[in-house]
Amino acid sequence: MDGLDDVFGDLYANVDAVVLFSPSGSYYERFTDIEDLDLIVIGTENAVGAETFVELPLAFDDIRERIKFGLEGALEQDLIDGGDELLCATNTFSDSIDTLSRVRADAEAHTGIYDLFVKSRAEPEVVKAVLELAIELGKKGQKGKPVGALFVVGDAGKVMNKSRPLSYNPFEKSHVHVGDPIVNVMLKEFSRLDGAFVISDAGKIVSAYRYLEPSAEGVDIPKGLGARHMAGGAITRDTNAITIVLSESDGLVRAFKAGELILEVDPEAY
Ligand SMILES: Nc1ncnc2c1ncn2[C@@H]1O[C@H](COP(=O)(O)OP(=O)(O)OP(=O)(O)O)[C@@H](O)[C@H]1O
Numbered sequence: 001m002d003g004l005d006d007v008f009g010d011l012y013a014n015v016d017a018v019v020l021f022s023p024s025g026s027y028y029e030r031f032t033d034i035e036d037l038d039l040i041v042i043g044t045e046n047a048v049g050a051e052t053f054v055e056l057p058l059a060f061d062d063i064r065e066r067i068k069f070g071l072e073g074a075l076e077q078d079l080i081d082g083g084d085e086l087l088c089a090t091n092t093f094s095d096s097i098d099t100l101s102r103v104r105a106d107a108e109a110h111t112g113i114y115d116l117f118v119k120s121r122a123e124p125e126v127v128k129a130v131l132e133l134a135i136e137l138g139k140k141g142q143k144g145k146p147v148g149a150l151f152v153v154g155d156a157g158k159v160m161n162k163s164r165p166l167s168y169n170p171f172e173k174s175h176v177h178v179g180d181p182i183v184n185v186m187l188k189e190f191s192r193l194d195g196a197f198v199i200s201d202a203g204k205i206v207s208a209y210r211y212l213e214p215s216a217e218g219v220d221i222p223k224g225l226g227a228r229h230m231a232g233g234a235i236t237r238d239t240n241a242i243t244i245v246l247s248e249s250d251g252l253v254r255a256f257k258a259g260e261l262i263l264e265v266d267p268e269a270y
């Protein structure tokens with residue numbers, strides 16, 4: 001089928017690098033012997049032990065998002081440059097790689113998601129654990145009903161100074177951390193009640209039921225959203241915390257940093 005090579009060969013002609021998304025070991029091995037090939041592996045974990053690896057915080061279901069965030073990480077780590085032509089190999093319809101996309105790296109299209117995980121005050125694992133919790137909560141709701149939740153992560157001392165309690169703090173004397181399955185059950189249970197969770201850089205649950213009183217001016221939030229998102233956005237301008245907000249009204253999970261909306265994901269897509 002020489003004719004097909006002529007046509008599809010354009011897809012990979014003169015690419016600057018090949019980017020494999022979550023390849024299997026045997027698939028990855030087939031590339032390692034190709035000379036002069038810049039090979040980058042992107043995925044939620046480096047299962048193949050690749051030398052050049054970019055970690056995805058989530059297994060993005062939408063392949064445009066997966067490629068966009070993966071390439072943003074590669075740009076951030078200086079593995080590629082803006083304008084590079086990349087052959088991205090990923091799976092769409094099955095568990096193995098079945099899709100090739102030729103993509104030009106766009107250094108301008110910076111969303112900040114890598115900043116969110118890698119350059120926040122809170123540890124990346126903590127940010128990831130909270131994001132996963134919010135997505136899970138968004139998917140299932142609480143006892144079948146949609147719930148909203150607001151998690152303020154990092155810079156907890158300052159956040160506590162910019163907020164006040166709405167009720168007794170069930171985490172007052174406890175030393176529990178986000179990511180622990182039992183703690184996640186507690187957090188889900190308390191999410192039915194008002195206010196925000198405050199979580200330290202290291203993932204300790206400092207408080208539930210906090211009413212945030214940021215002094216920052218209002219921030220731009222999507223239309224239709226109200227006080228929870230406004231406070232969630234503004235507190236990140238006032239402090240070095242990031243926030244992860246699950247909307248009860250539209251079901252989306254959003255992350256804010258430095259007053260900016262950085263990430264918007266639909267829990268149903270995970
Ligand atoms: N300043 C605040 N600090 C902490 N929690 C808040 C604050 N303001 C509102 N909330 C919480 O958010 C809940 C929902 O408020 P509101 O409907 O105005 O927010 P929203 O941004 O529209 O979010 P949703 O999409 O979930 O409805 C309130 O019941 C309250 O628990």
Ligand SMILES: [Mn+2]
Pocket residue numbers: 224225226227249
């Ligand atoms: Mn609302």
